[in-house]
Amino acid sequence: MDTDPPLQLRVFDLNCWAIRYLSKVRQERIGMIGDTLSQEGFDLALLQEVWSERDYCELKQKLTACYPYSHYFKSGVIGSGFCMFSRYPILDTFLYQYSLNGYPYMLQHGDWFCGKAVGLLIIKICGIIFHVYVTHLLAEYCRDKDAYLPHRVVQAWELAQFIQHTSKGADVVLLGGDLNMHPGDIGIRLLRGWTGLRDSFADADRFEGCEDGYTLVPANCFTVNKELQPFPLGIRIDYILYKGLSRFVVKCDSLVTTTGTAPGKSIPYSDHEAVIATLSVQRREEAKGSSGSAVGPELVDVVNEARAEVRVRLHAAERQRYSNGRMASLALLLLLLQAAMGLSSLAGWDSPQPFPKFSSSLLSLLATVVLLLWMGLYVFHTIEVRVLQGTEEQMRLALQVLQDKLSSM
């Protein structure tokens, strides 16, 4: 069996930037993506930011002949946005929604409403079990003052844990998606260190595309150049990661990215570049015992660094929760006072009314709105505090187990 020719697999990954009414020339681009997937006949296509189910259905209709199997993951208020097209049967699917995903009051970013998650698809190709993960992590709006960094670190940790816990039955693990992290960021070091996943860009035998594998580049006409100011050549935030388990070795024969425009077209597929990896999967002569990450002192440092990030946010979230609780209590107090004054005047205790009725009822309106909103915020930050405490505790345990392993080596 070990003399079998390797299985070759072409995987397409793209953040499609398909937000109804907001993304430019969306319909034309969805049409282009469908045409390309149809012509190229990849084995798997992992798409993110297909926010509208109508767009997914349009793609599905177009691609049925070439990709008979597909799945759209549903979560959150406006969906997870990711879907997958496959030439091979999907045996099972599973979705894990990240515990933290930004703040509901940051309406201008809207991440909280998206239900960011990681989707797992189990696919059997020529008798080999593939666990294919597709995800999209919290965006980075300002690298210098990144309010979302701790949430993204928690997401990267949950993603790493989810992959480790659900991939024991797999022969090959694939992860594709917009991770919104640069290759050296703490989240990606944590994810790769913990899972042992390899980076198709770093390991590809041949590479063709944007310099350094960038997937957000100024040459793309949809890129907001202001956002790329600190990185004038571009950044790499879209990845295809992989590993073979036990009896399988996976290597990346080639990696290609689009370079600003779609091949043969005048516009790009999206504001991100597409990433196309050609992987070859070979059966090993002998099964290898462990398939996990290489435990080393550097992994301890990475987990420690991530834990420190979580701890900083934990303290801030506790402070925010406290001040939200105080504000809600003040509003409640004000409402109770007004109710008491209203009741006393109804009961005929003719104390002189300190405010005119109109101002008084306006004040009630304000107090009610403040009470409802700040109570909601209090609940939100309480959940955030608990998740951060839980993650910190999990990381503490992980560090302990790592150090035990290291000392027994």
Place this chain on the structure above:
Amino acid sequence: MDTDPPLQLRVFDLNCWAIRYLSKVRQERIGMIGDTLSQEGFDLALLQEVWSERDYCELKQKLTACYPYSHYFKSGVIGSGFCMFSRYPILDTFLYQYSLNGYPYMLQHGDWFCGKAVGLLIIKICGIIFHVYVTHLLAEYCRDKDAYLPHRVVQAWELAQFIQHTSKGADVVLLGGDLNMHPGDIGIRLLRGWTGLRDSFADADRFEGCEDGYTLVPANCFTVNKELQPFPLGIRIDYILYKGLSRFVVKCDSLVTTTGTAPGKSIPYSDHEAVIATLSVQRREEAKGSSGSAVGPELVDVVNEARAEVRVRLHAAERQRYSNGRMASLALLLLLLQAAMGLSSLAGWDSPQPFPKFSSSLLSLLATVVLLLWMGLYVFHTIEVRVLQGTEEQMRLALQVLQDKLSSM
């Protein structure tokens, strides 16, 4: 190796009913539970409804000598409520929060705020890897008109899926918890059918305790007898389920439940009875291929039944979302109208004011409250609809794969 004596394991499971300020004689009962765990020296103790972290810390302090390893799972606004004490080291933990968990506006039940979840603990005992799951599903308040049934079915499905996807690396799977389902309910048939978990009550060589293994009984002085009216002898909703994978066989030597009062005490540990299983784990001579459920036509029927339940709720949730959206839109319209009237009077267009200022501002208050609340409800039901659609789609795929398997058998 297969001639090794079997490993014996004593597992304690209890829903502790420890809600601060609400549960009767809570502190005394927590003390009693701690004393018993300490004296009996079980191998594992799985506790639910330990809502206060202070209670957990008290238990932890008391039990450090006997159970050096413990974990408290954090989720939701007031925590998951479950924790675990172990004589053996915990290697890893992972938490999966159920996508649906009741309704935020059902304040009298409060389930939505609890962050119901399933916690996984990985424990190594004498070289055998145990995946121990602890959970607490949505309560059933009225069996005849159970508004929570579809959410509980979704939870049972997610629990089954979570166990199947995360237990591939285990030798033995254990699940303990308050499942809030009778043994013949659709959710428990789905869970057991899908995972192949065995029921320690049905399989125990020896049983001692309440009739039919009931864990909510009228003899318990904390039981609200009205709730047990349709079942005068009691109901069984707390379980210890198990299975051995691949190279291991697990059997239940004995199962014991408490019978209304704690042994040697005048009051019970909780309003639920404790369940204590003695399991023996034996290495098989030869590894067995599949560890999953036995695929048969009856499993197809069970998944179909669960899917029908999900579909009924999906239609109802869609209707609720629509009416919530309509209500929020009307409130917004009213507010806009009032704002226009206010602006016109400020601009000096002296149209006669149709309402007195006081009534008008009271109306604004009402419209604002309605807008905020109903918008929140709209968002909630949108999430519910998406989760139900996703679950229904997952079940459809599962049925397809099951039927393919059956037809190829």
